[in-house]
Amino acid sequence: MLSLSPLWWLLLPLVGLPIWWHRQRRQTQQMQTLATTKFLPAAPPQLLRVWRWRDLLLLLLRCVMLLTMLAMLAGVVASWRGDTVLISPELDPQWVQQTLQETGFTKAKQMTFCAANTCDVDTDNVLFWLEQQQAQWHQDARWLVLAPTGYVRMNGQKPDVRHTLTVRVAPPSAKPVMPRSTIHVAVNSARMEQWRRLFSAFEEAGVGAYTFALNDKLDARTAIAVWDQISPMTSDWSAPLIWQTIATKPAQTGTNAPANSSLQALHIGLRLHKDGQLWTVDQSHDWPLQNVQDAKKLYEAWRSRYVATTPLQSQEVKTNPTAPLSLKALDAVSSTYCLYVLLILFLLERSLAHVRRS
Template structure:
């Protein structure tokens, strides 16, 4: 352990004090001898303690108050866990069994962490004994690369499940162009689809529209919305470097409007530059996963104890108030 807090459990014998106090024979009224008592044979006075319900409840309240106070001071949980395997939900059973067998931890306890495995382990590491080994099995999506290498007070081995094949992305595209240029736009998005993505062309945008191509004179309808817009006209807004193209974009109420577009691109080079500039700002960044590693125990890392529950002071206050009320009821 990293502190002397667990030694507060050695104060448990203090619970004997209320028992001793309640068993004491206390004289409530002063005894006075009667004048005629001299004619009676002398005998030693005998007293018998009669328990009342208020006395029993008061004893229990005092015992509970002392026990809660000692537990609040002790706070720390003694480590009891041995070797363990932390298995994130959703992993293939055959892959989990292979990794557990390869690590030689077939007899280890298996746990399912709540949330990110390494964050959960850091919050609950105080539950493991110093010589315990920990194997973490998780998908790459749950293990992003941190700014600093993770450090634990125990030997931790991290293994990542192979990533499942990503489904082909489907982009809903609305093309508003004259008939003589519509076929060229359709051929352009068909070429984009050959790169591994799918493009679904529509006539009217909806809430799933990723791109609106406005290749017409005039302004688009005010009700149209789209995540991105390709429009003609001079370059405006934030400049974007693209091979052989002068592009710019600006965020509006209808979506992010791109200007400086070739209508349509004249060749493969312009099409690739246009697609790359668009995807650079439209695609969701994917965090780099933490690589599989065997982390040696860092002795300089303190293993924190258990945290006090937020409701614990209210429990102590309630028990103290109950003890005062029962004490007053017993005296009355």
């Protein structure tokens, strides 16, 4: 068990509140003084609290509720995965089996990865995904990544991981596999088809290196958010890169950024905000949805901003026992289960408290 936000455990003494509350003496009935008792010497009452099974069960439920809430805030993740092999579906099965025997991963769990929901791991950067999700693996677990030549691209900086990571790249095959990186784009516009054609042109300009997935809603994977509306942009419309159409001069959102000649030629203003960059176009101009040459300039401006990547090569990544753990290891499924458990505990506690008062 690992805590991704361990400072929340400083509130652990709060678990003693239900115990203190149950130990408080409560006056359950009104006391009446008898007339004959005034001649007796005064003495403090000797009371003995008798615990019933309902009191003990109610105390246990309340303590477990507080512990569950603290565990959710602290980000508790169970390390349940062992040695794992992540395999690209494009590989030759014979080469995969040979590599597994050479590296000693024949008994390890196998998982497929690709930039689609048909694989076990839906990602276009498997090394970054492992860095974000490494809290799910045991401390002594090992990783083996198998991929074709040029199928996976890696950022210039190696991942910071706590586990042994081995990367094996298959030799080039007769049918070369084009490297692809999926860029998720959220578009709020009445000209969706024109935006689709623009990003299709971007894919052709990238010679198959990128695939742009357009959607009309934001999610955690959105890299570009397009607000092609005259109305003001909503506060929840956020992404590392935002393209905004505005009614008048550029909105004073964020801070000034260094001048970019490519963007200035397209009448695009550049500003910095908390999540990344904001590109704005005045109403007197328009995004290059029709002009091919301007679309090419916009692609080059975006490409210069996009993080440069290099093809993945066979290598051994050194482990770092003090590598930070990401909160992204807490997936939505585990959080939902914790909420369900907390709801069940709350219903039981309320029901038992009602029975106890009756």
